[in-house]
Amino acid sequence: MSTEVANESGYEVDGEEFAALARYVLEEMRVHPQAELSIMFVTTDVMSELHERWMDEPGPTDVLSFPMDELRPGRAGEEPVEGTLGDIVLCPEVAAEQARAAGHSTVEELLLLTTHGILHLLGYDHAEPEEEKEMFDLQRRLLLTFLAGR
Template sequence: MSIEVNNESGFEVDEAEFAALARYVLDEMHVHPQTDLSIMLVGTEVMTELHVKWMDEPGPTDVLSFPMDELRPGRDGEVTPAGLLGDVVLCPEVAAQQAVTAGHSTVEELLLLTTHGILHLLGFDHAEPEEEKEMFALQRRLLLTFLAGR
């Protein structure tokens, strides 16, 4: 599995921790071990450009996901085919503001957003209440079990 973490934001993070989280989430979701994923941390200017271009919404956002091969989670005992999962783009400055409101650290918020972004790449969404309930419960379980094991 190739997980590339590229930090262009100027915000200091442990890139290995983000790669380990992504590896954990993909393993738990039964994604083929040779699947590629990119995680990028960018500043507000870059995130604003991406948000306007791809979502047609003003200002920066916390996370954007750009799926490539539209891979879906495997099931117990079987994994997805190998492929290019896509890109998760994070904005630490927006995450820092959200972390204050949520009452945890910026790094914890970024790890949450990384999990959220990967689930979007795997086809999860939260547009409908039932989808939101499923996705957010899964995201919480994955992040808490990862954090408990580190």
């Protein structure tokens, strides 16, 4: 897996930890080992611009996902497709606010949001209740098993 982590947010972020999480999630989801992923941490100003431009919604958000080759999770017995998974953009300032409200650390929130963003890149969504349950259950399982192995 090729995961590029860029931090333009001003927050201190351990890029290796996020690259390790991405590798773990992509392996668990049986994504081709040569798949490419970009994770970028940005300021609230940059996230606000992206949120307005791509989602037509004002203000910053926590995470945005930009799929490229529309790769999907692999299935047993099938050869996974090679390609570029896409980009995940995270805003640590928004994540910090959410973490405080949830009672956990900003890093834990950012790891959760990274997992969430990768699942979006793989075609998961949470618009309908049954989709939300599937995605959030998978997100929780992936993150907890990653954290348990650290």
